[in-house]
Amino acid sequence: MVLEADILKVFLYTGAALSTGIASLSAGFGEGYAAAHTARSIMRQPNASSVLTRTMLISQAVVESGAIFALVISMLLLFGGFTQGGADWAKAFSLLGAGLAIGLGCTGPNFGSGYSAARAIEGIGRNPSKSGRITANMLIGQAITESGTIFALVVSLLLLYTVPAQMPEPSLAKMIMKACAYITAGIVIGIGTFGPGTGIGYVAGKANISISKHSKDQGVITRTMFLGAAVSESTAIYALVISFLLIFVS
């Protein structure tokens, strides 16, 4: 049941396009939100424009890392040489699933870390003297927001490289079952990280604004943010466990 190279290319190209397309949508939204708040804060505090611009660039680079992961998966799909070995239907669906996983999976985290960045910039606009503390907290918050993206990246890489190109004992029913398992493994991590991503981003954003108001209590604010983020992250971990089960146990 080895596919023709042209049919395999349909899956590769669709996966590559969906991955970068969906990811850029959310990353662009997040970065634009951060930039809008920079403009507002500069209007409020023209003296702090240099530190605001610097924070905007740093935060946008971190928001963009989700889109960069998606771009990498796209490039691996396009130039990774998957057409050479010959692949069956299950492998083809796993390649499509890899694109879907990272594309959908970084949507929520991108929205979330964009929100967190915007709130940090707003906080610096209110209280420029505490910009160091706010930037540090923003980076931690964005980093834990992005763990959903990281899970999606792990699932994508597993789908690309651990799924065998041809099944050992192929039969029609088994092939359909495997193809379903692989593509749903991509979808479950993609959708499962949306809620945790936006939620943790919300927590991190509120923590940033709180630090700008009460910068003395930074320790307890950061720790509470971490605790809340760890609890909201647990659903993303359930999605990760389910997609591992789908890939390896099904």
Next chain:
Amino acid sequence: MSKKMSLKTILLIFFVVELIIAFFFLGKTLHFGSQKDTGKKIWLEEKTETMNQEIDFDIQPDLYVKKYNVDEPWEFTYGSKWLYGKFVKMFGDGSAILNFRLWRMLLYLDIFIILAAAFIRAKSSKLPSKIQLIFEMIYGFIDDLVIETLGENRKHFTQFFFTIFLFIWLSNWTALLPIPGISEPTRNLNVPLGLGFMSIALVHFMSLKKKGIVDYVKGFCEPIFIMAPLNIVGEVSKVISISFRLFGNIFGGAIITLVVSSLTHYVIVPVGLNLFFTMFAGTIQAFVFTMLSLTYLSMEIVD
């Protein structure tokens, strides 16, 4: 033996082991399968000339089979079969220990850090030079961060976090050297995973030391004991997220730089890409790794 001396001895032993592993096999022939028609043996180290090729072969080893027309892509014998056998017996036939490019890069980095430390220590004065100022600034920044997060009485953790930051930062910046065969150690998944395991292991060790064994085990059974497996998965996912973040950023940057610069025929574009992915993202990711491990530690040991 005093504490300082024993530490130095351990470091020296590690260094010598690294030296042996990185360079013992290098002078020997590293066979890489035999060619189909002539039966001639060819080896991998001499055949990859450019960085471009190396990344190609990193992501798709099947290229070797096609390009050099060899039988078995991964069957190779080393100069000293006895030593190789010992290694395989000890560590398994994995690629982490037997990856010589990685060992060599780590060695170069170690030599650089040791030389820099010696140089700075010898040259340091009360009227600091520019290099001394930069390093003092980074040290002071991380020192402030540690004191702010962990408290004044746990100041000694600064050295650990400063070392981690410096190591990751310099590793990420190695990509700037335009020498074939030089690549970032952090691009190999083994290095970020090792660093992540180290940080999380430190967190758990300190937590165990502070809470005592009963409270430590109880911490896993929150809110009820049925949740213990999921809590353990959550701890493992910390390692995954902290190390894959670093790996994904550096590996992604390398792949994007490679593909885009070969599409534009290496004109100017690589400079801009390196500026962003290596210098900017590399520094931020090193800082994020340090901050995250610091915060995980403070979650466990600060009341």
